[in-house]
Amino acid sequence: MAIRATLKNHGDESRLINRRLLLAGLFAFILLLGLMARLLVLQVLKYDHFDKLSANNHIDITAIGPQRGLIYDRNGVLLADNVPTFSLELTAEKVANLEFTLQTLADLFALDTVEIAAIRKEIKQQRSFRQVVVRQRLTEEEVAIFSVNRHRLPGVDVVARLLRNYPQGALFTHAVGYVGRINEKDLMRIDVQAYKGTSHIGKTGIEKYYESTLHGEVGYQQVETNASGRVVRQLSREPATSGQDLFLYLDLKLQQTAADALSDAEFNGAIVAMDPRTGGVIAMVSQPDFDPNAFVSGIGYKAYGELRDSPDRPLFDRTLRGRYPPGSTLKPFVALAGLEAGLVHSHNKVFCPGWYKLPGKEHRYRCWKRRGHGKMDLLNALGQSCDVYFYDLTMTLGIDRLHGFLNLFNFGRKTGVDVAGESAGLSPSREWKRAARNQVWFPGETLISGIGQGFNQMTPIQLAHATAILAMRGQVRPPRVVRATRDTGEQDIVSLPIELGESVPIIDPQNWESAIDGMIEVMHGKRGTARRSAIDLPFEIAGKTGTAQVFNIKQNEKYDAATLEKKLHDHALFIAIAPADDPQFVVAVVVENGGGGSKVAAPMARKMIDAYFGFDEEKEEVEADEEKEETDETPDESESEQTTSNNGAGTSE
C-alpha cells in the first residue's frame, strides 16, 4: 500500500511537473512569437525607415571639384594653369609620436612656432584620418629632404595636388587676377553646393569676373564610409565638368612692353592698350605689381602686410580703379563737344595772353605757357595744348552740355570691361555736385573742367575706351579682355561676339576729323607737344598729352618739380591712336607723379605702338639720340595747368 501510494504520488508528481513543463513550453512559444512580431515590425513595417537610416549611416556623397579652366593670351601663351604641386601632409592617426614628428618637421623645413601652432590647431579640428597640410609647394630639394627622412616620419607624406599657377608671375597679376582659398565672405555669395570639393575661388581680375565660366561643374561620388567616416569604397561617380578655357585679347609681348616701360622709368602707373575695332584690350598693366602665385597657396600674414601697407600700393589695380584727373587728354573731347554743339568752328581763333579771366572777376586762370600762345585756332590749340583756348570754349559750352557730351564717351560711368573691380570715375555736373556735396556749381569749376582738372576723375581703362570711341569716329565697342572660350576636351575655340555699344550721335563727321587732326598736330606738328614721340613712324598717329595736378599751387607760386616731393609731382598722361586715319591701336598711359605727359607718358605710348606694329628693333637707337636733344629745348612740355586754388586736387584714386 505504501509502495502503491508512493508510486501513485510519483505518478501525480510526474504529471504535475509535465503539466508545468508544457505550460512553460507554451509560454516560451508565445514569447517566441512575440520576438518574431517584433522582428516583423522592425524589418517589414519600419523597413523603409531603418533602411534610410542605414544608408545615411554608411553612404556619403563627396564632391569632386572640377578642374579650373585655363587662361591663354591672344597668341596661346598660357597665363593661368593648374599644376600638380607637392605638398607635405600629415595624417594624425598614422603618426606615432606627434610631438616628435612636429619637432622634426620644424627642424627640416624651418617652420616657425606660429606655423607649428597653426598645424597643431588644424590637427585638433580635423578628424584623425584627414590630411593636414604642413607645407605647400614643396621645392624639389624639399621633396628630397623629406624622402631622406621619411622613415622617421610615419604618417607624413608628400601629396600631389592641382594648384592654380600663373606662369607669367606678376606680369598679368591685375588683369588676370588670382584665386585664393574660399573664405567666409565668399561663402556668402556663392552657391555652396557648386563649390563642394573646390578650395579656391577667383578673388580678383578675370579670375573673379569669369568665375562661373572658369569654375566648371562639380561632380559627385557616392562612397561607402565606415563608422569613423573613412571611405571604404566608391559606389557611383558623376564626373566633374572642367571649367571653360579663356582666350584673351591680352598680348604677352605688349603686356611686357608696358610693364617694362613703367618699371624701367621707375614710376607707378597704368597702361591700357586696345584694338578700337573690337574693343579688345591688348595690354592692361598696373605698376607696381606682385606675384599672384603667393596668394594661391595662402600668403603669409607678414608678406601680405608688406604688400598692403606699401606706399606704392602694389595690390591696387590702377587700370580699373585708379582715378586720375585726365588733364589735357580731355581736350580733344571738349573740342569735339564744342564743334558738335555748333558753338565753334575749327578755324575760329582765340587769343591767348597766358591767362584767362572770367567776366567781372579778377582771378587769372593761367595757361601752362605763362607768356601765352598768341592767336590759336583749334588745330594749334590741341597741338600745343593751349589752356586759354579751352577755357574760352568751355565757358561757351557750359558744364551741362560738356557733361552731357562726355557721358557719350563713358566718362563717369563704368566701361563694363570684363574684369572685376572697375571704378566708375567721376564726370562732374551740377546735379552731381548738389547731390554729393550739397553745393552749387561755380563758373570757375566749369572752366577747369574743360582742361580735365577739377573734379574730373578717370580710370585708365575709361581713358583708353574714350580714345577708342574717338578713333572709331563714334562707334562704341565696350572693352573686352576675353576674346574666346573653349570647352574642356574640345578643339573648337568659340569666339565671343564683338559687342556693339550705342554709337555717339554724329552731327558732322568733319568735326571728328578736326578733333583728330588736332591730335595729329600734337604728334606731327612743328610745335606739337609730343612730336618727339612720333619720329620715324611710317604712318601718322594721333595723340594727346596731359598733365594732371596732384596738389594745388597757390596763385603766385610756380610749379617747381625739383623742390617738390615725388608723390606731389604731377601725373603724366597720354592717349594715342595709331594709325590716325585707320585706327588699329589705341593706348592710354597714366604715369603717377611722372611730371610731364609729353616727356614721360608719350614715349611709353610710343613703345607700345612700336611693339604692336613691330617697329621695336629700329626704335632703340632713335631713343638714344633723343635723350641728348632734350636739354636744349624750351620747357614747353611741362604742361602744368595752374588753376584756381578752389579746384579739386587730382589724386590718384
Place this chain on the structure above:
Amino acid sequence: MSLIDRQQPARWSLTGFLARIHLDAMLLLLLLAVSGIGLLLLYSASDQDIDLLIRHGIRLAAAVGMMFVLAQIHPDRYRDTAYILYGAGLILLIAVLVMGTMGKGAQRWLDLGFFRFQPSEIMKLAVPILVATFLSEKTLPPTAGRLFLGLVMVLIPTLLIAKQPDLGTALLIASSGIIVLFLSGISWRIIFAFISLSAAALPVLWYVMHDYQRQRVLTFINPESDPLGSGYHIIQSKIAIGSGGVMGLGWLQGKQSHLDFLPESSTDFVFAVIAEEFGLIGACLLLLSYFFVASRGLYIASQAQSGFGRLLAGSISLVFLVYVFVNVGMVTGLLPVVGIPLPLISYGGTSMVTLFAGFGILMSIHTHRRMMGP
C-alpha cells in the same frame, strides 16, 4: 525496438551508439547544427576575423568535450554533490567579491594561473541542481516553508553576482532557480503573489542598482536621448535589424556590422548582424532552431524518471530560452541592455562551456534512464 532496427539499421545504430556513450542524437545534432551555423555567422559578424573564429572553434570543441564528460556522470551523482557544489560555488563567489573590493573595481574572474574562470558560471548549474535536489527530497508540490528555503538558495548567489556587478548572469541564475520552483508545482496563488511582490520591489531594485545599470534602463526607455552615448548600441542595432528587411542583405554583406556602426557585433549584438544579413526569414528560422533545441530538452525532461531529473532538465532547457529571449529582446530594443550573449553563437568565453555543460547534464538524465528501469 528491434522492428525499427531492421528498417533503418544504419541510422539506428548510430543513435544507439551515441546513446551508449550517453549522448542524445537529436539534441547533439541540433546543437552542432546551430553552433556550426553560428561559426559562419560569426565569421561575417567579426568581419572575417579568422583568428577569432579559430579561438571560438577551440572553445566550442572544449565545450562539446565538457558536455561529453558531464553526460557520462550519472544524474544521481549530481544530486549527491548538489550541496557541496553549491557551497563551493558560494565560497568562490565571496572570494571573488572580496578580491574585487581589494582590487577596487568589478571583479568576476578567478585567476588560477593557468586559466581564469568565473565562479558565477558554476552557480548557473549549481543553483538549479541544488534547488531540484532540495525540492525533490520531499513530495511535490513543496510546502510554503520549503518553497521559502528554495527561494533563499536562489537569492543568495543572485545577489552576490548582482553585486559583482553582473546583472545578466544574476538574471540567468535567478531564472534557473525560479523555473525549478515553478516546475515543482507551486500554486498559482503563490505565483501571482510573487509577481505582485516583484512589481512592488521594482523601486527598491532601482535604488540598489549601480549607476551604469540605471543608465542602461534609462536609455532603454528612450535610446534617442543619447544617440552617441549609451543609446548608440540600441539605435545602431535596430537600424541593422530593420534595414535587413525580409530577405536580408546576404552573408558578409551587412553594412552596419562591417562598417563598424554596430558595436559588439560578434558578441552580445551578433543577432543584429544575423537579422541584417539574413532578414526576417533567417532571424525567425534561427529563433525556431533555438525553440527546437529547448523543445528537445523539455521532451527529455518529461521523460525523466525522477522528479529531480524532470526539474533539472526542465530548468536547463528553459534557461536556454531565457538566454535567447533576453538577448534578442535586448538587441531588438524590447529589453534593456544586459550583458547576456546569444547562446551557441556569440563569441566569448565561459558561458558557452557552461551552456554545453548543462546540455551534458541533460543528456546524462536522458541516457541513464534505462539503466534505472526494472
